[in-house]
Amino acid sequence: MAWALAAAAFAFAATPEWHRFATAADTPPSPVAVRVAARAAGLAALNTVRVPKAPNLDEFLRPGSEATAVQLGKALFWDVQVGSDGQACASCHFHAGADNRTKNQINPGTRGEDTKFGVTVTSAGAAQATAKPNFGANFTLSAGDFPLHLLGDDNEVNYNKRVVLRDTNDVVSSQGVLKSLFGGVGTAVHDVGTAQPDGVFHVAGVNTRRVEPRNTPSVINAVFNHDNFWDGRAQNVFNGVDPFGLLSREAKILLLEGGKLVEQRVEIPTSSLASQSVGPPVNEDEMSYAARAFPDIGKKVLPLRPLATQLVDPQDSVLGPLARGTPGLTTAAYADMIRAVFLPQYWDAGDTVTFDGERRVIGKASDGAKSYSVMEANFALFFGLAVQMYEATLVSDQTPFDRFMGGDDAALDADQLRGLLLFVNRGKAEQKADPVFAGVGRGNCVACHGGAELTNVSETFYAAGIHLADVTAEMNNGVLQEGTGTMLFDRGFSNIGVRPTAEDIGHGGKQFGIPLSTQPLAIGGEIEILVENQPPPPMLGIYGAFKIPGLRNAELTGPYFHNGGEATLAQVVEFYARLGDFADVNIDALDVGLARIALETKDQPPLTKFLLALTDERVRIEAAPFDHPQLLVPDGHPGDATKVTCANGFLPCEAMIESPAVGAQGRVAKGLAPLRPFLNLPQLSTTP
Numbered sequence: 001m002a003w004a005l006a007a008a009a010f011a012f013a014a015t016p017e018w019h020r021f022a023t024a025a026d027t028p029p030s031p032v033a034v035r036v037a038a039r040a041a042g043l044a045a046l047n048t049v050r051v052p053k054a055p056n057l058d059e060f061l062r063p064g065s066e067a068t069a070v071q072l073g074k075a076l077f078w079d080v081q082v083g084s085d086g087q088a089c090a091s092c093h094f095h096a097g098a099d100n101r102t103k104n105q106i107n108p109g110t111r112g113e114d115t116k117f118g119v120t121v122t123s124a125g126a127a128q129a130t131a132k133p134n135f136g137a138n139f140t141l142s143a144g145d146f147p148l149h150l151l152g153d154d155n156e157v158n159y160n161k162r163v164v165l166r167d168t169n170d171v172v173s174s175q176g177v178l179k180s181l182f183g184g185v186g187t188a189v190h191d192v193g194t195a196q197p198d199g200v201f202h203v204a205g206v207n208t209r210r211v212e213p214r215n216t217p218s219v220i221n222a223v224f225n226h227d228n229f230w231d232g233r234a235q236n237v238f239n240g241v242d243p244f245g246l247l248s249r250e251a252k253i254l255l256l257e258g259g260k261l262v263e264q265r266v267e268i269p270t271s272s273l274a275s276q277s278v279g280p281p282v283n284e285d286e287m288s289y290a291a292r293a294f295p296d297i298g299k300k301v302l303p304l305r306p307l308a309t310q311l312v313d314p315q316d317s318v319l320g321p322l323a324r325g326t327p328g329l330t331t332a333a334y335a336d337m338i339r340a341v342f343l344p345q346y347w348d349a350g351d352t353v354t355f356d357g358e359r360r361v362i363g364k365a366s367d368g369a370k371s372y373s374v375m376e377a378n379f380a381l382f383f384g385l386a387v388q389m390y391e392a393t394l395v396s397d398q399t400p401f402d403r404f405m406g407g408d409d410a411a412l413d414a415d416q417l418r419g420l421l422l423f424v425n426r427g428k429a430e431q432k433a434d435p436v437f438a439g440v441g442r443g444n445c446v447a448c449h450g451g452a453e454l455t456n457v458s459e460t461f462y463a464a465g466i467h468l469a470d471v472t473a474e475m476n477n478g479v480l481q482e483g484t485g486t487m488l489f490d491r492g493f494s495n496i497g498v499r500p501t502a503e504d505i506g507h508g509g510k511q512f513g514i515p516l517s518t519q520p521l522a523i524g525g526e527i528e529i530l531v532e533n534q535p536p537p538p539m540l541g542i543y544g545a546f547k548i549p550g551l552r553n554a555e556l557t558g559p560y561f562h563n564g565g566e567a568t569l570a571q572v573v574e575f576y577a578r579l580g581d582f583a584d585v586n587i588d589a590l591d592v593g594l595a596r597i598a599l600e601t602k603d604q605p606p607l608t609k610f611l612l613a614l615t616d617e618r619v620r621i622e623a624a625p626f627d628h629p630q631l632l633v634p635d636g637h638p639g640d641a642t643k644v645t646c647a648n649g650f651l652p653c654e655a656m657i658e659s660p661a662v663g664a665q666g667r668v669a670k671g672l673a674p675l676r677p678f679l680n681l682p683q684l685s686t687t688p
């Protein structure tokens with residue numbers, strides 16, 4: 001089993017960077033002075049923040065049903081019956097809330113319309129030295145493939161002096177479904193579907209599972225994000241139907257009012273996670289055969305026993321009371337849980353609903369497959385709220401950093417204290433005057449990774465307004481610096497030059513023709529000239545901007561950034577120290593916060609060590625609330641990127657790995673090794 005192999009980890013102490021740093025003979029900073037400086041910069045323990053919660057849940061839930069709703073949400077999140085061919089939400093979010101698989105995890109860059117895999121070697125003469133097997137479907141990644149953007153000198157700050165040894169717009173992400181057209185609800189885990197040849201995700205004509213175009217973020221602490229997804233498209237207001245909140249004009253649920261079934265628009269604020277959760281189940285890359293509607297999922301899973309094919313640990317912190325020793329919960333059907341949790345006016349109607357194209361018709365004589373009960377028709381509402389309520393329990397606030405901010409002077413060692421100072425140092429006048437910052441480089445991290453949540457996309461920060469203005473960034477003879485113009489940003493989203501803006505415009509994108517950012521609308525007229533995947537017009541900091549991640553448990557959630565381009569935290573820190581990879585190409589939309597970073601080589605190990613102090617041990621060992629049912633996840637197909645060795649026509653065989661069920665005490669109690677970083681890499685090393 002792949003999990004057993006994970007035990008062969010490297011020791012941090014063996015990395016050369018660490019040795020070099022450990023011999024530096026500085027006096028350790030005073031914990032009390034560091035805490036004062038960190039608080040002044042706006043940092044705090046996460047348990048000082050109230051977990052965001054929808055204010056109008058009582059319009060939908062029966063009084064006192066919240067605990068059952070969390071059970072329903074946890075079951076739905078981990079249940080492989082939800083997907084068309086065995087995909088659960090957790091299939092891509094099973095490792096510290098994210099995904100650490102290495103085989104068949106590459107997307108060729110489809111966000112930028114590129115359907116061809118490959119690594120491009122960009123500087124003359126570098127080809128022979130660093131030639132790699134080209135990426136492809138079913139490829140197995142290894143340490144040597146990272147960083148995806150490789151320089152001759154990874155610490156070269158001057159863009160004009162850089163030698164690029166290797167570059168690719170390919171993205172490391174998560175495998176989803178095998179390409180198929182939905183044909184109806186089946187009786188088993190798999191829907192009825194017609195397999196389709198896949199022009200992109202295949203090896204020599206044999207299909208492989210399709211891979212997402214952006215790296216998978218962790219669901220842990222996602223509840224604190226005002227908007228979710230890298231581009232923020234999972235709207236804060238949940239409309240009960242789809243991810244697009246108020247942007248979606250047609251989204252309506254069904255409601256029994258005075259004995260009559262009516263269509264109604266609903267607005268559930270503080271519910272980005274509910275909005276998010278109703279996307280993947282019908283997405284033809286993630287969990288669904290093409291053209292499956294959400295009511296079809298209701299039709300499929302409502303009669304099914306929750307987790308019918310998966311073991312649940314009797315000590316599971318949420319589902320334990322419903323465990324029964326054999327796969328599945330004691331509850332006979334999801335419909336029973338829906339009835340127990342939600343108010344009857346959302347499901348207790350005899351009416352039949354049919355879909356006439358996109359249009360919903362109530363009470364029309366059924367045409368069989370396309371006719372639904374009200375409970376089925378409203379399934380997205382139930383799914384979204386229940387999954388969100390489960391995800392809201394995935395809060396990791398017991399990290400060494402949180403203990404330190406809460407007053408424990410011994411929680412961080414001397415290097416981590418220095419790292420924290422680097423993290424919060426913005427070079428402000430009051431910081432320059434404070435002796436604790438003497439000799440400390442300017443990380444400027446807190447400018448974007450702010451507040452107790454360590455991200456400015458938090459609900460807390462949004463309460464303070466959305467748009468921000470700052471000066472532009474400028475390139476001067478290859479040197480990134482502050483410019484003289486002004487630029488608008490959206491709070492919590494930044495272009496920091498990870499990839500060229502034109503490859504993926506991120507938060508500058510649109511939904512139903514409406515910008516994800518309200519900025520172009522505010523500026524007026526600008527909306528007309530926005531074209532997907534075109535270079536951005538100048539001075540709009542939303543293009544190529546991505547959601548700023550909260551950093552807790554990052555040790556376990558590599559690879560990093562929206563493209564999965566860095567394999568270790570040391571590589572991420574090195575990226576910042578050299579001021580990014582594409583600041584020059586992206587200059588028109590670049591966040592000036594990147595230009596304000598000034599880190600020396602000696603600053604990098606303590607900063608990385610500080611990031612390691614953001615790991616909650618409960619996440620590492622999957623103790624409650626991070627315990628979970630058993631899950632088998634697809635892990636590529638037998639063979640490699642040149643040949644699939646087991647197939648039936650264009651349909652491949654599957655390899656699976658198991659994440660065994662664990663209870664509240666987590667993996668250790670089951671004799672399982674703790675979770676490891678991506679590829680088991682030593683996080684302090686830049687050259688794995």
Ligand code: HEC
Nearest residue numbers: 089092174175176212214215216217228229230277280286
């Ligand atoms: C095939 C893999 C896959 C599956 C299955 C999947 N996800 Fe994700 N998830 C992703 C990827 C990739 C992203 C980032 C997509 C983007 O930002 O464009 C993501 C983003 C998210 C986020 C946003 C986190 C953040 O910080 O922005 C949440 C929450 C989430 N998924 C929860 C779920 C839930 C709930 C389900 C099931 C309904 C699910 N995921 C199914 C791959 C997957």
Ligand code: HEC
Nearest residue numbers: 443444445448494498546548549560561562576591593594
């Ligand atoms: C100007 C804003 C800004 C600054 C300053 C900044 N970050 Fe980030 N950070 C981001 C954004 C935006 C992303 C995601 C970028 C992407 O994927 O395109 C990110 C991603 C990360 C990630 C990857 C997390 C993941 O899950 O993939 C780490 C780690 C990180 N930052 C640490 C730091 C550290 C350490 C510093 C200080 C040296 C720092 N950041 C400074 C905005 C910023």
